[in-house]
Amino acid sequence: MSGNAQQSANNQPAEIGLLITRPRGYRFLRSAFMLGRGRALDAELIARSGTAPGDRVLDIGCGPGDFARALATRVGPAGEVVGRDPSPQMVAYATARTTQPNCHFELGPAQTIDHPDASFDVVTCTFVMHHIPETQREAALSHMHRVLRPGGKLLLADTHPAGRVLPGVIRAMSRFAAHRTGDSAAGHHVDPLAAIDIRRYREPLSAAGFRSIDFEVVPPIAGVLLATK
Template identity: 45%
Template sequence: MSRTEQVLTPMFVDDAGTGIVIAGLRRYNLFTAAFFLGRHARLIAELAHVSGAGTGHDVLDIGCGPGKLVRALGALVGREGTAVGVDPASSAVDYNRRRDHFPNHRYEQATAQALTVPDTSFDVVTCTFVMHHIPEQHRSTAIEEMWRVLRPGGRLLLADADPSDRMRSALTRIRRLTRRGEEPVDPFADVDIRRYAETVRAVGFDEPEFVRSKYSTGILLAVKPADSAV
């Protein structure tokens, strides 16, 4: 488990071979409300907008958790489009199937590195606060899967925590006090979404763009070239 998981996410469990999965959606919702200072709904709206999803699009959210981004994307694509959420945790899939009754929304159990959806079936793929949960040896495969399921011209959005310098400093001080004798480290260093830019390029996407949200989040955007064979 990474330093970030140890410090920030007691509501996750490590499932060997799959990665970190949500152990309790209620605790996860409380955590996101606290971490984003009550502005999580605004962040979700921003991510949906920045993704480029629009009327009639088919969109996929990987690691959908409680499904908030799926529903925000679904509102943008409307009845003419579809919004699909996948998550490795059966509890998340069951939770969303019980609560989301839009006919063009659906939820499936799958990991990012082994998606069960067909090739070139989506216009937009999002994967937020998930990449650092995936076992490191499977992260490149996960991005290859995102490429596989996107249509030519489709858009990819990856996002993860990118807190302010003040928050980083505060957490580093806390670690220094609680872990005396250890070198102070940035507990968010392993979630910097820019670390995947090279892999995104190598898979075949156009040059990715990094956007820093005011809601303590880093966003990496990339487009699959329109002339891609797959």
């Protein structure tokens, strides 16, 4: 992230979105929520993304870097993975835990990506879109399209709970988060299941220029949109 972009982000914290600043706690909660199947889910998402050896991949909202490291293993030494996250704590944690020379991390939100046009073969953004401010999501999708090469692939994923238990867990977690961030006092009463439904981005992806936009369910809890530039 450039100095000017960093200064702008610091001056407008509300426009960055929800920051997760405790990497270890996040990894513990994610593992518990995934019932210990996080690695299997990551492997399935990577397979569906079409990532291949030698590819250059941008992982937006990389968090503590687990998914980015798995991507780096997939692309091999001839490829490269760039993990991007707006949380300094996450970027520092991911960097400290990564030994793969083809994987590195940078600080910055999805809506101000400054990489050149057509510089990536694949862009991934998993369990992140609902963290980006509503007013900034169109800009984020536009950047994702811009940095992909023609024919490049985008994978967007978020929670897609099924059954009786998981939807209740999601609603409870949302109420807790709203209390912690003050959203409940501001009168925000959006159904959390609708807010995380990745299918809501079909039309925005089409407007950004993506084609062949397909929705898939990845058990046990993920919904995925796959799109091509």
